[in-house]
Amino acid sequence: DTGVSQNPRHKITKRGQNVTFRCDPISEHNRLYWYRQTLGQGPEFLTYFQNEAQLEKSRLLSDRFSAERPKGSFSTLEIQRTEQGDSAMYLCASSPLPGAVGEQYFGPGTRLTVT
Amino acid sequence: ELKVEQNPLFLSMQEGKNYTIYCNYSTTSDRLYWYRQDPGKSLESLFVLLSNGAVKQEGRLMASLDTKARLSTLHITAAVHDLSATYFCAVDTWNRDDKIIFGKGTRLHILP
Numbered sequence: 216d217t218g219v220s221q222n223p224r225h226k227i228t229k230r231g232q233n234v235t236f237r238c239d240p241i242s243e244h245n246r247l248y249w250y251r252q253t254l255g256q257g258p259e260f261l262t263y264f265q266n267e268a269q270l271e272k273s274r275l276l277s278d279r280f281s282a283e284r285p286k287g288s289f290s291t292l293e294i295q296r297t298e299q300g301d302s303a304m305y306l307c308a309s310s311p312l313p314g315a316v317g318e319q320y321f322g323p324g325t326r327l328t329v330t
Numbered sequence: 331e332l333k334v335e336q337n338p339l340f341l342s343m344q345e346g347k348n349y350t351i352y353c354n355y356s357t358t359s360d361r362l363y364w365y366r367q368d369p370g371k372s373l374e375s376l377f378v379l380l381s382n383g384a385v386k387q388e389g390r391l392m393a394s395l396d397t398k399a400r401l402s403t404l405h406i407t408a409a410v411h412d413l414s415a416t417y418f419c420a421v422d423t424w425n426r427d428d429k430i431i432f433g434k435g436t437r438l439h440i441l442p
Contacts, residue, residue, distance in 0.1 A: 248430065250432075255434075255435075257420075258373070258418075258420075260430055260431065273429070306373070308373075318378050319375070319430065320375070321365075321373040321374075323371070323372045324372050
């Protein structure tokens, strides 16, 4: 197993465009998390899935953000009508157990730049 | 709203010295994690602390958890340059709304 993977690694887009990121968790990990990290800050929780169910969403996740995990495996995070404030590193993590007892395994992240 | 506060936020220290990073949090939780992040890289798990009084050690790093004081510490012994990185603590609110909340991180710079 190669760990959590994310694609693309970098994305530059113009304001107003839509972008979609993909996360492939470690095989058979039930939980999948999305975070956003800006420079000099810790990761901010956005949302998480247990299998295909989205169980929690942060208030940071505005209507322009949507996440899916259709078959309980990979997940996508879409941002519509991007704004410059969306520029950040988007991190995905997976965890093998409900209740997140134990560490989360993070992917390399997708760095989004909105011009 | 849960707050996780780390201090110091920046630490520059000489090799061979000892120091402690503090992580205070504002709600009851008995699950706390420490992560390391190198510049431009993702997060690497260091420690998982799951009960009051938990202590874990790996090499020159030792982490502890006091759930009554809502405090975790990460102690560095005889620092070496390779430990230069940003260290984050994160609190798991599994018994409330099931989120992981990170502190702002402590950027550690160890001078040779």
